[in-house]
Amino acid sequence: MNLLADAFAWLFAPEQWTGPNALQHLLAQQLSFTATAVAIAALIAVPLGWAIGHTGRGREVAVAFSGAARAVPSFGLLVLLVLVFGVLRKPEAATVTFVILAIPSLLAGAYAGFEAIDRRVVDAARAVGMTGAQILWRVEIPLGLPLLVAGFRSAVLQVVATVTIAAYVNLGGLGLPIITGLSLRRYEVVLGGAILVALLALVLDALFALAQRAAVPHGIRADQGHPTGRRLDPEPAAPATPDTADTHP
Template structure:
């Protein structure tokens, strides 16, 4: 337990909350790289995923790419890109790494959300005379949103965890205490950094879980609630 006491003592020491290497600064750096990477990944993956789900074309390529991207070692990929980009473009190399790791869950969430929609719903929308664009924006996107948010949730957690290693190439972030503490054998620093990253990931997961629940259309939510209530009533 002394290890945890030392870690929390390091966390709440006044000197850790002021200066250029303070916890608020590291948190800001971590959030900046996470936000930029998630935004770029969304702009790339979501339109492609919607196109695949809407047309039914290119699914095999998307599945193969997502599987290959998930297998990439994040640390090795970042070091490789840093070497390829050069010392002056280290932030760009890191962001490319984070984006590549965030694309697969977003891509999968986008196209599986549309593929999971009941075909009868789509046939009914076409029977009402909806065009392909109306079908996409008024039916497929709203109904597929919960699975897309689930993919976003996975991507954000993946990127938050991976941004931790950005400190290895001197980009700061909440991984800095971990990277700096390892060679110094400062267990309190390493554990404190791990606690900060875990707390940020848990908070992000909680917020996105609430967003995923809120993204379910009201009518679908009521239908699901009624369906789950019928077995209970029957058992009674």
């Protein structure tokens, strides 16, 4: 309990919010790396995922790539890319590492959103004369958007947590107090940095949860609000049948 109190005391100490390594600057670095990596990954993964979901081709390759990318150890990849890029290009090496980490979730969210659409909806759109491009932009993308936002949510949470390791190569971020605290054996500093990372992840998760809910089309949201999961039209009245008790031969 004393360690937790010391961690909060360190967090709210005025000296932690001033100077070049002030916590707000480290937070800005953490968010900057996260936003840049996720944006670049989205430019690569989302069009590719949409193409896979729209055409139905290449899914096996995408699944294999996603599995391989998830299996790569982030810290080892970061150190490797720093050595490959050179010590003068550490920010670029870190960004590539985080982009590789973000791509699987975005790719899966993009094509899974299309695969989750009822094929009868697509067939109906084609039957009324929509072209392939119209089906893509007016049917598949709007209906697949909730799962795509879920992919963004997963990617952002993975990246924002992993950006912490950027401090190992002197790139700042909220990992800096954690690394510094470990080297100085000041565990209240380590805990304080970990609390900040956890709070940031929780806030981002809540924001993307709201965005995911807002991305659900209004009609589908109304259907989901019904107790049975769909809205039902009033049941037609049963046809009147002659009362056998009042009929005479």
